[in-house]
Amino acid sequence: MSVFAFLIGTLSLAAAIGVVVAAKPVHSALFLMANFATLAILYVLLDAQFLAAAQVIIYAGGIVILILFVIMLIGHDPADHSHQDLTRPAMASLVLGAILLMSLGLQLTGHLEVGTDGGIASGGSPSAIGTELFTRFLLPFEFVAILLLVALIGALIMGRRESGEPEEPAG
Amino acid sequence: MVPLQAYLTLAAFIFSCGLYGALARRNAIAMLMAVELMLNAVNINLVAFWRYGPNREDLAGQTFAIFVIAVAAAEVAVGLALVIAIYRSRKTVYLDEIDLLQG
């Protein structure tokens, strides 16, 4: 079982690297889809079934499709090889990533009293999460509603063509 | 048994990929995708901590992950609307060409 998990993990990591390195945005969007799909499998391995479904539906099904729409709308996307010249901030981020990795991954040998891995956790099912959402975490649930309202208004006013703007550019 | 550290390492790696993408890519849409990667790395952490945490009946980790997904969806919607607005007025999505305001 753990070999399978490691395989999926490396696959999702490869997809993540693909997103960042791919020259054409369409390729990175497809790598992103692959990354989301592999993460969904990881969540199933971690007994979070509802989250895996949410991940596939919302992320892989919704967000990546939206990004592909916009890439298509933008039309021409010449391959941008900007990442060849590793700019200074990019180096900084690699270093920071290494620090994160070191501090979190390797050093923590058995630091947390880790729950037993055996046994199927009942927590992942939608009904369990549903009750949690409407009982313990009602306030964050309401505030997410306000946040989505803001995003709705925003997408509307930004997407709307202002009166003075030229007609939709050809191509 | 897959140790917790493996998931943390994976999340740290994916977060660094997202960080690199957000910093180094000139294309605004590629940067948006990199930000999505960062938020996904957070989700891996949350689910791993919930699964390996002491009490699995307390679903705080998973619920937080669901809220992060909702927030990421809202962010992408606004981000893409902005990219379209900028493309419509300036015909480019390359950030260094957009830079009107000096630093």
Add this chain to the structure above:
Amino acid sequence: IENHRGDAANRGSGLLLTLSLLVAAGAAVAAFAVRGESGLMFQDSARSDALSFGIRLIVLATTILVLLVGSRYVSTFTRYPGEYYSLLLLSATGMMAMGIASDLMVLFIALETFSLSLILLAGMYRHNRSSTEASLKYFLLGAFASGFFVYGSALIYGVTGTVSFSGMGPALQVAADGGPGAVLLWAGIALLLVGFGFKLSLVPFHMWTPDVYQGAPTSVTAFMSVGTKTAMFGALVRIFLMTFPYGFENWTGPLIVLAVLTMTVGNVTALCQTSIKRMLGYSGIAHAGYVLAGLVPGTETAVNSALFYLFAYAFMNIGAFIIVMAIEHSVETDVERSQLRGTGAAMPVLAGFMALFLFSLSGIPPLAGFFGKFLIFRSILDGGLAWLAAVVVVNSAVSAYYYLRIVVTMYFQQRPQEVHAPQSSPAMQVGMVLAGVMVLAIGVFPAFFMGLLMVPGL
């Protein structure tokens, strides 16, 4: 309401303005009504206490002042004022939610709510390219900040096993004392601080601020500069001083460096700015440095001094922005210092109020700014950091120079070109007078306002 076209749209936006003002005033009355009780609500997700009341008060005061700027200014940059008012109120909701947040989830969602609405408000002046560009720039750095913020919260959730601040104490105590998960906790706090740094535009993370302040419409810049600082400093106090066992103890070193850097870089760069909005942007960074310096000792007086300073900063900063709005031409959303020459003679009232706000910003005695700085000094000296107080004094002197330089330009330099009438609507004048009166009132009766914002024991 504003869907029908023609002049009705103007009447519509007037109606919208009054409606939004009613909503904000109603919220303020509710805030005072609920001030008494304090405690946890919604299964430990929210906490109402003196700190959340203080943040609520400052955010509502800011919202009412910015709304008072009035419908004429809004109609210069957008034909759809409905969205402007709704986003402004939603952003205020997000900031107040950050004040009452008592768990990591509500904190993150509130942060996202007010950041997204500010991003959209900044981009509302669609015909002006720098506005949409400022909005994209603010978006990318906002997404960055929340990525770090939520990664840090995930790590803290990992260490403590719970999301709610009230349940976190014991596990944090164990981890902070070097028990299991100490490294995880350290990494989580560091990432949270990076997130705070971006939002508060502390120095290593401040690069985006001036561009966004200059690009966004001025009323949005005013609201953004005060609201974000209030909400984020409230969250900083809530997390570090009320939840973590050792508060800032093992973090005083980096925080002092951050505060000193923020003050100095903010002031020095503000010196060489010609655009008023960019100068106010950089000076805003410096003020964030003063408040952070005041907070470093982490005592009760530190929190009170920070809240009081933010309350005073709200009025004087928005007052200055209102004058900029009155003076700027409708097409340009920026005012150069040279354009202010001779306004002392040409528009005495405006110049008088601008001088009042600038004196207060630079900390001249009888005004609010002075007393805010006085409390910050007292908190730093109580904390035993005399040299830090000296740094704050030097910085205030530098800031006094570039603030008073504008007063000199207004009063003692002749006006070369013709005078164009300032476009200030009656509502804007009411806002200006209200801000001026409050700046004087806070300066003259500080005890009353200190009592209002008092956060008892931590």
